[in-house]
Amino acid sequence: MENTSLAHHLILAGLLFVLGLTGVLMRRNLLVVYMCLELMLAAATLALVAFSRFNRTMDGAVLVFFVITVAAAEVAVGLALIVALFRKRGTVQSDALTTLRD
Amino acid sequence: MPDGLFIFFAALTLGAALLLVLSRNAVTSAMGMILALVGVAADFFLLDAYFLGVLQVLVYAGAVMVLFLFIIMLLDTEDATGAYPWKTAALGLATFFLLAAGVLWLFHWSGAVSTVKAGTTPPELSVNPAEFTTAAKSFGRLLYTKYLLPLEIAGFLLLVALVGVVSLSKDNPESNA
Numbered sequence: 001m002e003n004t005s006l007a008h009h010l011i012l013a014g015l016l017f018v019l020g021l022t023g024v025l026m027r028r029n030l031l032v033v034y035m036c037l038e039l040m041l042a043a044a045t046l047a048l049v050a051f052s053r054f055n056r057t058m059d060g061a062v063l064v065f066f067v068i069t070v071a072a073a074e075v076a077v078g079l080a081l082i083v084a085l086f087r088k089r090g091t092v093q094s095d096a097l098t099t100l101r102d
Numbered sequence: 103m104p105d106g107l108f109i110f111f112a113a114l115t116l117g118a119a120l121l122l123v124l125s126r127n128a129v130t131s132a133m134g135m136i137l138a139l140v141g142v143a144a145d146f147f148l149l150d151a152y153f154l155g156v157l158q159v160l161v162y163a164g165a166v167m168v169l170f171l172f173i174i175m176l177l178d179t180e181d182a183t184g185a186y187p188w189k190t191a192a193l194g195l196a197t198f199f200l201l202a203a204g205v206l207w208l209f210h211w212s213g214a215v216s217t218v219k220a221g222t223t224p225p226e227l228s229v230n231p232a233e234f235t236t237a238a239k240s241f242g243r244l245l246y247t248k249y250l251l252p253l254e255i256a257g258f259l260l261l262v263a264l265v266g267v268v269s270l271s272k273d274n275p276e277s278n279a
Contacts, residue, residue: 004108004148007215012112012145014205016119016138018198023123026186026194031128031174035135039119042142042162045154053149058232062244064154068161069256073263075166079173080270086177087273093179 009050016043030082030092034075041071108148115141123194128174132167139163153238 020043023036045064052060086092118141121134139162146155186194209215232244245253 004105005215007209008108008112009145009149010209010215011205012115014209015116015202016142018201018205019116019119019123021201022194022198025197026123026190029128029179031170031177031179032122032131035122035131035170038162038166039122039135039138042139042158045158046142046145049146049149049151049154053151053234056234058234058240058244059248061151061154061234062241062249064151065157065241065245066249066252066256068154068157070259072161072166073259075169076267077263077270079169080267083173083177084270091179092177 006050006054010047013043013047013050016040016046028093028095030085030094033094034078034082038071038075041067108145111141111144111148115145128179129171132171132174135170136163136167139167150234150236152236153241 017040020036020038020040023039024033027033027036045067048060048064048067052058052064082092085097089097091097115138118134118137122131122138125131125134139158143155143158143163146152146158232240232248
């Protein structure tokens, strides 16, 4: 802890976020896209905790608490939607779901 | 130079995230995701946020990822094989390297982020009502005073999600179009 500065943690959080965004753009499997979205959320929480620690206030850390709560609720609803989609269409590949485009 | 533990866990996190993004098998992706979340939790520990680190492992790497694995194995989706189409690979590589360069410039070379060590109160925060502590007690105090309304809303959100998931996964034949 003594030898890391705020910039180190922000770079790690930023690179994680960029990796997640790349996954969202590249992947076609909706489940993997969803996991990449979660990775972006985790990167954001990492930046929040880093700011909170280096500014010596508790607010960022409490905000992370809410982010984790919302993410858990979001995962439950999103996965239920993906399962409902799979039951109707039989696939979770996003390039096979083009009804609105055609 | 940052210390060895930070380098180790940062490399672990980024490597696992790379596995998540690149693996063609959804189960391998989920394993990479679990490892990346544990790496983030380890970084929380390095930042003295012990409570959040434990919460991250319990809620994210535990409950949420078990749900993900369960759904992946339940749906048993077919894996794409072979290399990525060149358009997708080019888009991914361009996005990653452009934005990664932006991140490095913004947080490292531009000098916008101060390099002060941890534990020095910034001058603009002369009055600090919620000092950073490692105790879980300080979370509780803030949650029930300053953040009481968001806490109530979060509780209500969980209830809404519960009801929504039940109604989504109920098989009602009359709404099948």
